[in-house]
Amino acid sequence: MRLTTLLVSVLLATSMPVSATVPSADPDATAEADIKALELHLARLLVSREFDEYEKYLAADYTRINANGVVETREQVLAGFRASTGELSMQPTDLVVKTYGDTAILTGTLTVASEKATRVSRFRKVFIRRDGRWFLVSLQGVTLPHQ
Amino acid sequence: MNPSPEEELRELLAARTAALVAGDADSLRQMLSDHFVYTNASGVVFDRNAYLEFYVTSGEMRWHSQDLDDIRVRVDGSAAVITCRIHDRASFRGAGFDAWFRSTQVFVKQAGRWRYVAGQTTAVEST
Numbered sequence: 001m002r003l004t005t006l007l008v009s010v011l012l013a014t015s016m017p018v019s020a021t022v023p024s025a026d027p028d029a030t031a032e033a034d035i036k037a038l039e040l041h042l043a044r045l046l047v048s049r050e051f052d053e054y055e056k057y058l059a060a061d062y063t064r065i066n067a068n069g070v071v072e073t074r075e076q077v078l079a080g081f082r083a084s085t086g087e088l089s090m091q092p093t094d095l096v097v098k099t100y101g102d103t104a105i106l107t108g109t110l111t112v113a114s115e116k117a118t119r120v121s122r123f124r125k126v127f128i129r130r131d132g133r134w135f136l137v138s139l140q141g142v143t144l145p146h147q
Numbered sequence: 148m149n150p151s152p153e154e155e156l157r158e159l160l161a162a163r164t165a166a167l168v169a170g171d172a173d174s175l176r177q178m179l180s181d182h183f184v185y186t187n188a189s190g191v192v193f194d195r196n197a198y199l200e201f202y203v204t205s206g207e208m209r210w211h212s213q214d215l216d217d218i219r220v221r222v223d224g225s226a227a228v229i230t231c232r233i234h235d236r237a238s239f240r241g242a243g244f245d246a247w248f249r250s251t252q253v254f255v256k257q258a259g260r261w262r263y264v265a266g267q268t269t270a271v272e273s274t
Binding site for chain 1: 184189190
């Protein structure tokens with residue numbers, strides 16, 4: 001069996017949409033609502049290209065693993081956003097938050113549409129609360145195949 | 148001298164890999180938070196039971212080895228975010244494969260123990 005075929009088989013062999021049914025690890029309705037609201041706010045900031053404001057929510061040691069598996073620092077991510085051109089829309093959905101004290105795990109689906117294409121990805125973010133404010137410390141996403 | 152949090156986490160990573168390769172679901176279950184969530188390279192989301200079933204107890208997936216490198220550990224209070232590169236040599240339904248991934252693994256310290264609470268992998272080229 002070809003490697004690529006096998007990998008696809010392994011990776012697609014199951015489709016259990018459990019994210020909507022798993023209860024919160026440490027139920028904190030306020031924190032969960034705050035994280036969901038923050039996620040929507042961050043998407044709006046990117047769409048409106050308010051990168052200076054967006055930057056304020058990134059931890060100094062923020063790391064992103066992009067859809068190609070490349071590890072990017074906070075500075076690299078921001079430079080990429082600032083160099084981008086064209087209008088787009090971003091719609092986070094299927095948001096599920098699990099909180100562990102001052103740590104929150106957010107999983108969800110993100111639809112990004114531009115004039116040229118629409119891309120849907122599944123992502124996982126980690127937020128840490130410092131002095132009452134949530135900061136994004138980690139993001140990893142994978143592009144989903146076209147439906 | 149007590150190990151540092153980073154040392155504890157690196158030991159835990161090694162123990163996790165050893166349990167996975169050995170097919171030791173009981174040991175793995177103890178490392179995973181009750182509300183563990185894992186997103187694989189196709190974007191499929193697993194809870195703890197689904198993860199253990201698919202990757203260990205079903206017997207469909209068998210790891211021959213798993214090697215981690217470029218491990219970066221960031222500890223922030225009772226939380227830790229680890230990124231690494233993973234090299235899997237395994238078989239799925241009897242057919243072998245050799246693949247590389249980039250992974251994020253998130254741990255939270257609960258009642259004095261680090262628990263694996265979330266993970267995600269992305270397939271990458273070997274170099």
